[in-house]
Amino acid sequence: MIEKTPLAKRYEFVLLFDVENGNPNGDPDAGNLPRMDAETGCGLVTDVCIKRKVRNYIELVKGGEPSFDIYVKEAVVLNNLNKEAFENNPNIELKKDKLEAKKKDDQLTLARWMCNKYYDIRTFGAVMTMEVNCGQVRGPVQFSFAKSIDPISPQEVTITRMAVTNERDAEKERTMGRKSIVPYEPIAAKPN
Incomplete structure (x- = not known):
């Protein structure tokens, strides 16, 4: 096995990424809505x-x-x-x-x-x-929560599925669901 040399110095960086019509990190305690800072309205990614x-x-x-x-x-x-x-x-x-x-x-x-x-x-x-x-x-790489650059506007969109889960829904031929997205969210992850 090849021995990997650890980083010898501390480096700081910012990771910028964006999400378009997606959910960067759904909150299971809030029905998978995009995570948000309640005070600023900015999106969060853990x-x-x-x-x-x-x-x-x-x-x-x-x-x-x-x-x-x-x-x-x-x-x-x-x-x-x-x-x-x-x-x-x-x-x-x-x-x-x-x-x-x-x-x-x-x-x-x-x-x-x-x-x-x-x-x-x-x-x-x-x-x-x-x-x-x-x-x-x-480890040498530590993250804190990433935060969107601007406040976000979460939206729920209705989706359909061409398959059904059980026999009693067979005559429906499809089922409906909901999906949470943000139209656009630029996000910055800064070092811890």
């Missing part, structure tokens, strides 16, 4: 959403390449991924009754192994102190 978009992009572009695996993804048991670090470092002395390194150097070896394997741990950091303990890493 740091978690931005990281998910980066992870998806890396998986799409670099998927399958060594050291570009993604740690946080759908339908993955994180403890199973953490166990791989122990399996690939069999000389690590364990604490009694725990999958946790006894020595500080061994803890660092596990965290380094995870950083070398997983792009998102290396980039964003991760807390891997679960039942299978691989330590904690603070």
Whole structure:
């Protein structure tokens, strides 16, 4: 495995992106409406959403390449991924009754192994102190919530689906639904 060199200096940047007739980050507590700052009316995109978009992009572009695996993804048991670090470092002395390194150097070896394997741990950091303990890493790339440059005007549009869900709706031949969008939203994500 190729050892990746971490960033040595702090860099600050602004990520600008826009959304047209879409929903950049729906709020599940508000019926999937676009997230909004109640005081300013500006749209919000969570740091978690931005990281998910980066992870998806890396998986799409670099998927399958060594050291570009993604740690946080759908339908993955994180403890199973953490166990791989122990399996690939069999000389690590364990604490009694725990999958946790006894020595500080061994803890660092596990965290380094995870950083070398997983792009998102290396980039964003991760807390891997679960039942299978691989330590904690603070990544060089940190985001806060992104905010639209101007206030947004969320809209709900009606949509139809050409399929029905159950037998009692079969004679309708289609079902109706609603979708929340913003007509246009330029967004700035600034460093934490």
